[in-house]
Amino acid sequence: MTQENIISHSKALIIKISIITGWTIPDDLDVKRILFDQFAKKIFETYASLNVQEVEYAIRNNGTQIKDWGKSINLSLIDEALQPYLIKRSEIRKLEESSDQPKCLAAPIEPVNYPELFETVRNIFLKTGLVGLIPTPLYDFLDSTKELELTMEEKTAIRVHVEKRLVHEAEQEGLKAVKELRQLKKDDHRGYELRVRNECKKQAVANYFIKQNNIDNF
Incomplete structure (x- = not known):
């Protein structure tokens, strides 16, 4: 804020x-x-x-x-x-x-329990409706297990929705945030695309939660 x-x-x-x-x-x-x-x-x-x-x-x-x-x-x-x-x-x-960092050798770590993470994140999302709290690796997990398969039309619709949401959120934050978003899109296309891609993943998971729980007008 x-x-x-x-x-x-x-x-x-x-x-x-x-x-x-x-x-x-x-x-x-x-x-x-x-x-x-x-x-x-x-x-x-x-x-x-x-x-x-x-x-x-x-x-x-x-x-x-x-x-x-x-x-x-x-x-x-x-x-x-x-x-x-x-x-x-x-x-x-x-x-x-x-998930966005280059892979390199590191000390072994305990693997993420994605089914448990799924339940935790879903419960938080259904209580708050906050798409931003959804970790993008959850999309990759659902995609890898074929739980979440999107058509090109669905992906396009999600991107359109996300870009509109980013603009709306920036407008709510104020003129400075709007300028920063425009500047990012203009001067750092790669950075902008990375942000949009991650937000699309979050939105896709959010849509999955909503559909899975048969929620209307969430």
Whole structure:
């Protein structure tokens, strides 16, 4: 999220956090104003890589596990709720990035349990609807096992959808994000294509989850 985006959503986020967790919002106007300001700064400085939906998801799934019911919202409680999610998110990203790196000799590692990963990611996606959390290696796994076979028409439709989504997401982030996306497409065609390809893989898996669970208007 950009700083402007965070500021515009900070009050609504704090209210939602209070509703989800039971943590109270201070009554004192000065304290409340400071809370909103410091919360926005905290999100920008530490959690800017998350979007609003991810913050809400993390609070719903981690905040309710913290045994501080009834306490006033503070930055320490926010950290306790968001840090575990950030760690899991980082692990998924590392797995995704490793699939794009050149293969080289390395120490043996425990193989990824893709059926288990599939169930975990599917459950997260069905709860959040966040395509970005789907690791691209999951597509490669489903493709290799013939679980996910797409026609050329389906692949084309997914690409069109993804490129529109990337533009829409950039527009929501602000003018800077729109310019960066346009610049990437213009000056780094290979980088742009890699990003689109990975997003298409994620979207294909998301579509598979939706179809598998017979979900309409997801």
